[in-house]
Amino acid sequence: MSTKKTTFLLLASVLFIAPALILVLQSLSKTWRFQAGEGFTFSLNSYQTLLSDPNLWTATFWSFTVGSGVLIVNLIIGILTGKALAILSFKGKSWVEVLLLTPILIPVLATAMGLHLFMIRAGLADTAAGVMLIHLVPTIPYSIKIFHNSYNQMGRLMLEQPAILGASPVRQLFTVELPLMKPAVRSVTFLTIVISLSQYAITAIIGGGRIITLPMVFYPFLDTANASIMAAFSVWFAALPLLMYVMVELLMRFLPYSQTLRRNRT
C-alpha cells in the first residue's frame, strides 16, 4: 500500500504539481536564462504590474460574481435534468441526451455571433445577467452529465423510497440526494467555475466592456514577451477557482449527516 502511495505522490508531483510550481516560481523571478548563467532572480515586479492594473479588482469581482451565479444555475438545472434523465425512460431519450450534449460539441466561434444577436434582441447584451446566461452554454452540459451519472448510481430505489415515505421533493433533495451526491457537487463546482472563468471571447462580446472579467485583463497579455507577467497572471487566475471551491466545500458541511459520513469513511 505504501509503495502505491509513493508512486502516486511521485506521479502527481511530476505531472501536476511541478508545472504549477514552475509558474509560481517564474512569476516571482525575472525571465529565466539558465543557459546564459542567469537563473532565478527574485523580483516582485510582475505582481506590482498586476496589482497596478486598475481593472484587476473589478475583474476579480465580476469573475467571482458571474462564476457564483453560473454555478448556482448549473446546480439547479444539472440536478433537475440529471434526475429526470435517471428516472424517465422514453422513446428518443438518446436523442435528448445528444441534444443536451451539443452545446459543448459545437465550437464557440460558430455560435458566438448568433448568441450575441440573441442577447441583443432579448435586451441582455452588456449586462451581467447576459454574461451569466452565456456562460451556461459551455457549462450546463457537463453538469447535467455529472448529475445524471450520479443519480444513475444512486439507483431508482433510493429515489422512490423517500417519496413513498412522504418526503417532499425538496426535503428529499437535501436529506437524501445531496448528501449522497457530494462528489458530483464537487466536480460540478470545479468544472463550472474553471470554465466560466476562462471564457474570453463570449464574455468580451456579451459583456460589452461593462462586465470586465479576469480573462479580459489577462488575455491581451498573451502578446507580451515578459514571461513573469504571464506567470503572475496565471497564478492569480488559478487562485480564484481554488478559493471558490473551498467555499463550496465549507458550505457542504452544512448538509445533514456530513459529520457522520466523514466519520464512517475513515
Add this chain to the structure above:
Amino acid sequence: MKKILITTTILAIIILTACGNNESQQPSFNETTEKDWSEITTAAEDTTVRIFMWGGDEGINQYMDDWVAPKLKEQYNVTLERVPMNTGEILQKLQTEKQASKDEGTIDIIWINGENFKNAKNNGLLAGSFVDTLPNFNEFYQTDDPAFETDFGTPVEGMEAPWGKVQFVFLYDSAKIDTPPASIVELQEWASNNPGKFTYPNADDFSGNAFLRHILYAKADSPADIYEQPLDKERISETAGEVWNYLNQIEPDLWRSGEHYPNSLTELDRLYSQGEVWMTMGYNEARAESLIDEGVFPETTRSFVMEPGSIGNTHFLSIPFNSSNPEGALTAINFMLSPEAQLAKLKPDYWGENSPISIEKLPDDMKNKFQSVERGNSVLSQQKLEESFLPESEAEYVEWMKEQWFDEIAQK
C-alpha cells in the same frame, strides 16, 4: 415528453418575437459635430467614455490608466474607462450590433488603423467625419498631411483622428553583432554566416507581413512602385517572383532551418529574449526601451533600418456608429491629441511612441520640450528615421502577400 417539447417551442416563439427591436431615436452624429466646441465639452462633463483597445502592452495601458484618465477627469470631468479587447473582436461586436440595429452601444472610442479601418468604414461601423471639429487637430496638426488622409490606401475622410506614428525597425543585440546589415542582401549574407540566428514571424502576423512588404519594396525598382500603386498582380508578378526567390534562398539559414516561422511577434521576441535568435523587429521605433527596462531584452539591444528604408504608419482613434456618448468621445480624443498628452506619450516613461503632431506648429516652450525628450539608447535618431521613412502600401497588398507567402514559402 411531447408536452415539454411543445411548451418549449411556444415559449421560444414568445421570447423571440416579444423582443423585437425597440429602436430609439438618437440625434445624428452630424448634429453633434456641428455644435460649438464649448457646447460639446459641457455636454461631456460628468459622463463616462469607454475606449476599447488592444491591451497587450503594459506601457500603453499604464499611459492610459495613470496619465490620460486622471488628467481627463481633472481637466474635463470625463471618466475614461479602458477596456482591453482585440480589434478584430471589437469590430465583430459592432457588426453584430449593427445587424441587430442596436443604437446604444457601449463603445465610445476605438483604436484602429489599416485593414481594420477599411473593414469598419466599408461596413458602416463608424460614426462619421469628426476630425474637423477637434480644436487640437486643427491647431497643432498638418491637417492635409497625406499620412492623415489615407490609411493603408483607404481614404480617411475625417472618420479617424491621428493618435500616433510608428516606424518599423529591426532590433539586434550589439553585444553579439558589431555592424547590423544595411540592406537585404547583407541580411542574407549575415544569415548564411550566422545560421539559425534570424527569422521573421509568419505572414499572418502584422509584423511578419510588414517584413515581407519590406522585401517587396526592396525588390521593386523603386519602393514608390508599390506604395503609390494599387495592387496589380500582373504588373508586379516579376517583383513578387524575386521576393519569393529571396525568401526561399534565405530559408535554410533561418532559425530551425525555416521549418517553423514564429506564429507571432511575441514568439519572436521571446526567442530574442532567450538569445535563441539575435534579431527581432517590429513597428514602433522605441519598442525595445520598455522591454529592456523590464529585463526581457538585453541592455545591449539597439535598432537599425535597412535600404531602401523602413515602413511607417499612423494609427488613429475613431468613434463607432452607436457610441452612446459622442460628446464625451470627442472631448477625450481631442485631449489625447493635445500637445501635453502627445508629449507624455513620447517620453519613454510609459510608451515612448512618436507623435504625429507638427512640432513647428507648437508654441516655443512646447517645441523645446518635444525636442529635448531623450528617447533612449535603442532608438535611432529622428533624422535617421525621417530619412528612411517609407509610406505604407494599400491594404490589398497585405492580404495578397499573406496568401502568396502561404503558398510559396510555408506549404513547401
Add this chain to the structure above:
Amino acid sequence: MKSLKNRTSLLLLPSMLFLLLPLYGMVAAIHQSFSVNNQWTLQNYIQLLESERFVASTIFSLKTSLAATLISLVIGLLLTRYFYTFLERNTPRLMVWLPMLFPHFVWGYMVILVLSETGVVSQMLQAAGWISSSSEFPVWTRDSQGIGIIITYVWKEVPFVILMLLPVYSSIKSEYHDLVKTLGGNRWHRFKTVEWPHILPVFIETFLIVFSFTLAAYEVPALLGTTFPEMLSVLSYDWFYGSSWDDRPLAFAAMVLLSLGVILLTAAAYLFLNKKRWKAMRGRST
C-alpha cells in the same frame, strides 16, 4: 405512477429552455454559412471542399485530436484505476485536478515555458552539460507533427478524464471484484468483466467531449502549432477574424461541417450505448 412521470418530465423544462440558446447560435451560423451577399447559396461549401488548405487541415486536426484524446483517456483510466482509493480523499484529488485550474492557453504557455527548445528542461540540460546547445533539444513545440498540441491537451485533459471516471470507479462495489477473484480471474478479467462495462458509457462520453473540444478549440494550436500543417480551428479563426471579411462565410461553413460531424458521431455513440443498455436490461429480466 403515471402522474409522477408527468411531474418528473417537468424537470426537463429548464434544460430544454436553456437549449434554445445554443440552438439559436447554431441556426444563425448555418444561415451564415449558406449565404453570400444575403443570397442563399451552396458556394461556400463548394469552395471549402475544393480548398486544399481546408482538406489538409481537416486531416491534420482529426489525427491530432484523436491522438490527444486517446492518450488522455488511456492515461486517465490507468491513473484512476490504480489510485482511485487515494483520489477519493480531498488533498490528492485537488493535486490531480490542479492543471484544471489553469485555462488552456496558460497551460499551453506553461508547456512552452518547460518543453520548448529554450524551455526550462532544455536550459537545465544545458546548464548540466548534457546537451551543448538548444538546437540539440528535440522540437516538441510548434512542430509539424502536432506533438506540442498533443502534449498540452493530454496534460490538461487527463485530470478531466479522472474527474469523469472517478465517481464511476468509486461506485463499483468491491463484491464484484471479489467474485471474479473467487472464480479465478486475473487482473485483466477483472477489468474486462467488472470495470469495463461500468465505465463504458462514461468513457465514451468523455471521449466525445474531449475529442470535440480538442478539434474545435483555438488557443492551444494557435500557441503551439506551426504554420503548416495547421489545425482547422486556427484556419477558421483566420478566416473569421482575418483582414478580409469575405472569408467569414467559409469559417461558418467549416465550423458547421465540423459540428455536424461531431454531432453525428455522438448520436451514433448514444444509439449504440442505449442498445447495449436495453440488451443488458432484457438479459437481467429473463
